[in-house]
Amino acid sequence: MFNLITQPNSCILLICNLSFYVILHPKILGMDKLFTSNYFFILLSNFLLFFSFYLIMPILPFYLMDEFGASGSVVGGVLSCYMIAALCMRPFSGYLLDSFARKPLYIISYFVFTAIFAGYIIASTLTAFILLRTIHGFAYGMVSVSGNTIVVDITPSSRRGEAIGYFGIMNNIAMSIGPMVGLFIHGHFSYELIFTSSVATGAIGVIMATLVSTPYKPSVKRPALSLDRFILMKGIPAGLNLIIFSIPYGMTSTYIALYARELGLASRAGLFFTFISLGLIMARFLAGRLVDKGKIIQLIILGQILASFSFLVLALCKYISIDNLFISQVVFFVISFILGISYGIIFPAYNTLFVNLAPNSRRGTAVSTYLTSWDIGVGIGLLFGGAIVQFTSLSLAYYIEAALCVIGVIVFKIQVAPHFNKNKCR
Numbered sequence: 001m002f003n004l005i006t007q008p009n010s011c012i013l014l015i016c017n018l019s020f021y022v023i024l025h026p027k028i029l030g031m032d033k034l035f036t037s038n039y040f041f042i043l044l045s046n047f048l049l050f051f052s053f054y055l056i057m058p059i060l061p062f063y064l065m066d067e068f069g070a071s072g073s074v075v076g077g078v079l080s081c082y083m084i085a086a087l088c089m090r091p092f093s094g095y096l097l098d099s100f101a102r103k104p105l106y107i108i109s110y111f112v113f114t115a116i117f118a119g120y121i122i123a124s125t126l127t128a129f130i131l132l133r134t135i136h137g138f139a140y141g142m143v144s145v146s147g148n149t150i151v152v153d154i155t156p157s158s159r160r161g162e163a164i165g166y167f168g169i170m171n172n173i174a175m176s177i178g179p180m181v182g183l184f185i186h187g188h189f190s191y192e193l194i195f196t197s198s199v200a201t202g203a204i205g206v207i208m209a210t211l212v213s214t215p216y217k218p219s220v221k222r223p224a225l226s227l228d229r230f231i232l233m234k235g236i237p238a239g240l241n242l243i244i245f246s247i248p249y250g251m252t253s254t255y256i257a258l259y260a261r262e263l264g265l266a267s268r269a270g271l272f273f274t275f276i277s278l279g280l281i282m283a284r285f286l287a288g289r290l291v292d293k294g295k296i297i298q299l300i301i302l303g304q305i306l307a308s309f310s311f312l313v314l315a316l317c318k319y320i321s322i323d324n325l326f327i328s329q330v331v332f333f334v335i336s337f338i339l340g341i342s343y344g345i346i347f348p349a350y351n352t353l354f355v356n357l358a359p360n361s362r363r364g365t366a367v368s369t370y371l372t373s374w375d376i377g378v379g380i381g382l383l384f385g386g387a388i389v390q391f392t393s394l395s396l397a398y399y400i401e402a403a404l405c406v407i408g409v410i411v412f413k414i415q416v417a418p419h420f421n422k423n424k425c426r
Contacts, residue, residue, distance in 0.1 A: 033156070034155055034156065034159045034162060034163055036154075037211075038154045038212050038213050038214075039151075039154060039155060039163065041208045041209070041211045041212045042147065042150060042151055042154065042167070042208075042209075042212050043166065043167060043170050044170075044205070044208045045110070045147070045205045045206075045208035045209045045212065046147055046167055046170040046171065046205075047170040047171075047173060047174050047205075048201050048202065048204055048205030048208065049110065049113070049143065049147070049174075049202065049205050050170065050171045050174035050175065050178070051174040051177065051178045051201050052114065052117065052178075052197075052198040052199075052201040052202040052205065053140075053174075053178070053198075054174050054175055054177075054178025054179050054182070055178045055179075055181055055182040055185075055194060055197055055198050055201070056117070056120075056182055056194055056195065056198050057178070057179060057182065058179045058182050058183050058186075059182050059183065059185075059186045059191065059194055060075075060079060061075045061079070062186065063120075063191050064078060064126075064129070066191075067191070068125075068126040068129065070126060074126075078126070078129065078130055078133060079133070080382075081130055081133045081134045081137060082133050082134070082136055082137040082140070083137065083375065083378075083379060084134075084137065085133075085134045085135070085136070085137025085138045085140075085141065086137040086138070086140045086141035086144075086375065087141070087372065087375045087376065087379065088137075088138075088141070089137070089138045089140075089141025089142055090141050090145060090368045090371055090372040090375065091231055091365075091368055091369075091372060093141055093142045093145035093146065093364065093368050094145060094231075094232075094362075094364040094365035094366070094367065094368030094369065095364070095365065095368075096142075096364070097145065097146055097149050097363075097364025097365075097367075097368075098361060098362050098363070098364040098365055101214075102146055102149055102150055102153065102214060102364070103150065103209075103212065103214045105142065105146050106143060106146040106147060106150055106209055106212075107206065107209050107210060109139050109142035109143040109146060110139075110143045110202070110205060110206050110209050111206050112135070112139040113136065113139035113140055113143050113202065114198075114199060114202030114203055114205070114206060115199075116132050116135060116136040116139065117195050117196075117198040117199045117202060118195065118196075118199050119132045120132060120195050121191075121192055121195045121196070144371060145364060145367050145368045145371060146364070147167075148164075148167070148351070148367045148371070149363050149364045149367045150212065150214055151163055151164060151167045152164070152355055152363050152367070153214055153215055153363070154212065154213075154214060154215070158292060159288075159289075159292050160291070160292060160352055160355070161287070161288040161289065161290070161291025161292040161296075161348050161349070161352045162288030162289050162291070162292055163288070164288060164291075164347075164348045164351050164352060165284040165285065165287055165288025165289075165291070165347075165348040166284070166285075166288065168280075168284050168347055168348060168351075169280075169281050169284045169285070172277050172280045172281050172284070173281070175273075175277060176273075176274070176277045181197075182194055185197065231365070231369050231372075232354065232357060232358055232362065232365050232366045232369040234357045234358070234419075234423045235354050235357050235358070235366060235369045235370070235373075236369075237415055237416050237419045238350070238353055238354060238357070238373075238416050238419075238420065239354075239369055239370070239372070239373035240373070241408055241411055241412050241415075241416045242350055242370070242373040242374060242377065243373050243374075243376055243377035243380070244377070244404055244405065244407070244408035244411075245304060245307060245343075245346060245377065245405060245408055246373070246374045246375075246376070246377025246378050246381065247377045247378075247380050247381040247384065247401070247404065248307070248311055248381060248398075248401035248404065248405065249343060249377070249378065249381065250377060250378030250379065250380065250381025250382050251381035251382065251384055251397065251401070252311075252314075252339070252381075253378075255394060256272050256273075258394060259314075259394040259395075259398075260272065260332070262318065262393070262394060262395070263317055263318060263328055263329075263332065264328075265328070265329055265332060268329065268333075271333060271336075272332070272333065272336045273336075275333050275334075275336040275337040275340065276336045276337065276339055276340035276343075277340060278337060278340060279336070279337040279338065279339065279340020279341040279342075279343075279344055280340040280341075280343060280344040280347075281340075281344065282340075282341065282344065283303075283340065283341040283342075283343075283344025283345045284344045284347070284348060287299055287303075287344060287345045287348050287349060288348050291348055291349050291352050296349050296352055296353050296356070296420075297417045297420065297421075299345050299346075299349040300345075300346060300349045300350060300353070300412065301409060301412065301413065301417075302345060303341075303342045303343065303344075303345035303346035303349065304342070304346065304405060304408055304409045304412060305342075305409060306338055306339075306341060306342035306345070307339065307342040307343065307346070307405050308402055308405035308406050308408075308409060309338070309402075310335050310338050310339040310342060311339075311398045311399075311401040311402040311405060312398070312399070312402035313331060313335045314332075314335055314339075314398045315395050315396075315397075315398035315399045315402060316331075317331055317332050317335070317395075318393070318395040350370060351367070351370055353420055354366045354367065354369060354370040355367065355370075356420075356424045356425060357420065357423055357424055357425065358425060359425055384397070
């Protein structure tokens with residue numbers, strides 16, 4: 001004991017070892033085991049999927065302009081093909097996952113997703129690149145929904161929120177690392193090396209995916225095709241509410257660098273994403289366990305209130321910067337961290353809410369409805385942000401978004417929460 005007090009490094013090491021032991025051996029605390037080999041493989045698979053994607057994301061505009069002479073407006077149109085295709089694929093993904101074995105669909109879509117990176121290298125015309133980009137979006141729409149659904153399948157229901165939270169952390173880590181690595185390669189090597197690196201990491205991810213063992217899924221006889229085969233009808237109120245909160249997220253993630261320039265912080269805009277990633281990761285660690293304790297409604301409301309507060313303060317940053325640039329800078333980055341916490345809470349809680357509204361046979365549809373709602377809001381945010389940038393200031397946009405989020409909190413409390421409590425399956 002004396003050694004632990006006099007040697008703090010030993011104490012820290014002991015605490016870390018005990019923490020990892022508890023995580024890997026949860027029965028000490030009476031919990032179901034989460035960190036099985038299957039779960040590790042799906043986590044690695046998900047990280048490599050998003051790392052390969054984020055590796056090329058920041059260099060694609062340069063590639064299109066350098067290789068095909070595309071203008072800025074053309075670049076935006078080409079890149080948007082990916083999101084539009086993914087959005088179109090989401091509802092069909094849920095239907096397919098609920099109708100057929102999920103692992104083969106995951107592996108096939110993952111393989112296609114990876115192979116497209118190689119196609120970018122050999123695309124000789126802009127038309128060919130647009131076609132590949134569209135196929136890439138379809139593959140992403142399938143692989144993202146199937147990965148989220150398999151996580152729910154292979155983890156104990158008592159720790160579902162925690163499992164979803166850690167799974168999402170892999171996305172955040174990839175988002176933090178991938179663009180930096182891609183830009184580094186772009187600055188020192190060729191485009192071919194970047195695309196080849198994405199192929200390599202994606203291929204390893206496919207291998208990890210094949211090592212995941214999924215439970216047997218009996219065939220389900222499906223009725224005639226109808227709208228509820230593609231959309232979780234009981235999830236529509238929650239989906240509409242989620243759109244309200246994904247609109248400002250989509251606008252902020254795309255146009256925050258322009259707002260930073262308005263504040264005189266253009267050289268430090270990249271740190272906004274660093275702090276928001278830290279907030280996301282920290283919140284996901286904590287929120288998942290609280291979700292598993294039945295705190296879904298309370299967590300979503302907390303996350304929504306934090307988001308409302310964050311967007312209001314972001315709007316006020318413009319006026320703070322006039323009086324004191326240093327204080328404005330501090331507030332800007334503190335709010336980015338709080339914003340990360342708010343969405344780090346909302347993501348796993350909302351994901352679990354949708355899954356809990358569906359029977360086991362419709363998990364794929366539940367996940368696809370959740371992701372479709374999110375994508376629709378992000379897309380609206382992109383369009384809304386573009387109009388704001390053209391006709392007025394981003395500060396006004398954040399006031400509008402703060403008000404929109406406040407309305408979202410009220411609607412969730414009055415309508416969505418009671419609807420969930422009445423219709424949840426588990």
